[in-house]
Amino acid sequence: MKNKFFPGVGFFVLLAAMVIFLLAMAGIVYQLFVSSPQRAFNLDRIIFAVKLSLITSGTAAFLSILLAIPSGYVLSRYNFFGKKIVEAVLLLPMVISPTAMGAILLIFFNTPAGKLIEKIFGPIVFDVRGIILAQVVIVFGLAVTLVKTVFDYTEKEYEDIARTLGATENQMFLRISLPMAKKGILVAIILVWARALGEFGATVTLAGATTFKTETLPVAIFLSLASADVHLTIIYIILSLAMAGAILFLLKVSTERRH
């Protein structure tokens, strides 16, 4: 009996968490039925918000992981001056408030450097590009940290063997390190994607809340709540939950398949 105490507590906590979750869901469904819509249902807008959210967060996740693979690898394998500072700065956007991050970006694009970037890449402020940038800035630190951890746990010995067999550093990375880290990186993509999907503060500050332009799902949730439309808010919440659920299910499947 004494030996079972700890798992018992664990089961109890999990059960309690599930009960609270189910109760919260029941509350949402109940509100959906008791509240009435404030305005005519606009399906086009809902589809637009879902599509925009999926595309921007997917792009942001892909870009951040693409940039995080080489940088995470360097952080894992090399020691250099100021490494700790670099790591801290990368995590900064995750720690400070997203709205503050959005404001920093908004102010940055008022400077000559920011204006030059907009000249080269096209409009970013109040644009869809702004959504992607805001999401990348928020999740990049997470992406690098995840990828670095993946490389930390892959065996360095295989890399050394490849080098002794005459592989160049590029060949070793592409043929040995990357394939070994593949599964971990896949998990990192999904986690980063999930985080980007829910991003609101930085996005709305940098890209605005323009209908049919920069209205992602979290922005749509905010706007419908801001217009006191509880019914529409709940429809958006259910959609977000379904999307988040699908992504996290994907995560579970991808991590457990080859065990």
Place this chain on the structure above:
Amino acid sequence: MIEYGSDALGFTGLRVIEQPAREFWSGWHAGFGSTGLRVIEQPARSVYKGMKIEKGKSFRGMRIKRAVKGLSPKIFLATLLAMHGFFLTGTAGKVGTGFGEEIYFFCGAAVRVPMDEIIPNYEKESGNKVNVIYSGSGTLLAQMELSKRGDVYLCGSPDYVIIGEKKGLLIPGSEKIISYLVPAIIVPKGNPKNIRKLEDLGRPDVRVGMGNPEAVCLGLYGLEILDKNNLMEKVLPQVVVFAKSCEDTATLAVLNKVDAILGWDVFESWNPDRVRWIKINPAQIVRISYIPVAVPVFVRNRRLAEEFIDYVINNPESKKIWRKYGHIRDMKKAKKYAPRASVGGVYEIPSRYWDILKKAK
């Protein structure tokens, strides 16, 4: 040490002795946190004489039983009352007097600046605590609806009072007016695109910012002006951004992010060094808005809520603060800027609006 030894308790003096946490479990106690409280029944006479009784001794075993048994209903009731006073308000003697009460104030973020000055004044003068929740007017309504809470509600425009009353969240007829808001074009300092009139917002070189008409009242008022002056098709494609709130819309001009915004006259007094108010032709303004304050149906103490509202509107110090931040308190003065405009009321977004936005996309 706290002593309740008064005539109100009849012939019995009740004495509550604060004890260190260490002794918390060792007597007949009731208490929170690190403080153990011991309630000792004893004749009033001895309290009046200031005699030192039972100190240091603890109730154990038979003593506990005897002590509990000895509590007459009258004393028990008195004990409960005294403890209620102590635990619920933290200060004995303030219960039910209306002093030291708390007000849940759901306040539109657009008036945060003046409110941050008015609320501390009120708290200091009345001794009551104002728990203020700042957010967008609609968000606050949704928060009240879902939490079933709220003593006073202040929003950015009368539309939300109408919605709130329709939803059964606000007491009908409890609405009072704080100040009037006149729609205005606000430009960054120096007016870089030389905007003089409403029609200039349709120029292809002008970047316009607006509040999202679905969620932000000034967006809705701006849209109505464009609609009634047949400028929707011309100006909406020039709108580069919809802001999510009233303050965000003001920030667009302050940070020089757009060439003009459709906002309120008061924006100039929020940031006199950064923006300028371009007056819209009075004939073109179809509606002026006002900042209303109302009592939610969830109010716990209506008299107190109304007292607070009265302080916010009529206290001389509050009046000074509203004036300082450019709020127009007199309807006649507001009408000078828009003689033909109606005050308050509802405007429905026309379906044309969605088509124009989709086309612009």
